[in-house]
Amino acid sequence: MTAYDDTNIFAQILRGEIPCFKVYEDDDTLCFMDIMPRTDGHCLVIPKTPCRNVLDASDAQLAAVMSTVRKVANAAKAAFDADGITLQQFNETAGGQEVFHLHFHIHPRHEGVSMRPPGKMGDTDVIKGYAERISAAL
Ligand code: AMP
Numbered sequence: 001m002t003a004y005d006d007t008n009i010f011a012q013i014l015r016g017e018i019p020c021f022k023v024y025e026d027d028d029t030l031c032f033m034d035i036m037p038r039t040d041g042h043c044l045v046i047p048k049t050p051c052r053n054v055l056d057a058s059d060a061q062l063a064a065v066m067s068t069v070r071k072v073a074n075a076a077k078a079a080f081d082a083d084g085i086t087l088q089q090f091n092e093t094a095g096g097q098e099v100f101h102l103h104f105h106i107h108p109r110h111e112g113v114s115m116r117p118p119g120k121m122g123d124t125d126v127i128k129g130y131a132e133r134i135s136a137a138l
Helices: 009-014 059-079 124-137
Strands: 022-025 029-033 043-047 084-088 104-109
Touching (some): 022 059, 022 124, 029 124, 043 059, 059 104
Antiparallel strands (some): 029 043, 084 104
C-alpha cells in the first residue's frame, strides 16, 4: 500500500497551516465542514493521527473516528431537522478517494431531496453558519 503522505490537505488543516470551519474536536479526532458541500451540513470526521483510509487505519483510529461520527451525525440530524444521515467513505483512487487522510463524510438528508453533484465550492458564510449550527447541537 502507498505510504501516508503528510502534504495532503487534511494534514495541513491538522497542522493549522490552512483554515477550516471546525465543528468539533477531541484528543483523537477533528470534525470540520466540507468546502464543496453536497448537502446542507456536509461535514468530515478525521483522526488526528496519520492513516490514508480504512485499509491502513488501526482499530484505535477507527474506534475514535466512529465515535465522533455517531456524535456529530446525531447533532447534525437535530440541527437540520433531518430525516436521516448518509455516511460516505472512499478508499484509494479507484474507490473514489481524493484526499488521502482517512475521513468520513456526514450528510444530513431529507425525504425526497437528492445530494448535489460533487466539486462545487460552497458559500463560506453559509458553511460557517452550518458549522455553528451543528456545534450548538452537540
Ligand atoms: P474524497 O477523498 O473523495 O472523500 O473527497 C475529499 C473531500 O474533501 C471532498 O468532498 C472535498 O470537497 C473536500 N475538501 C477538499 N479540500 C477541502 C478543504 N480544504 N476543506 C474542507 N473540505 C475539503
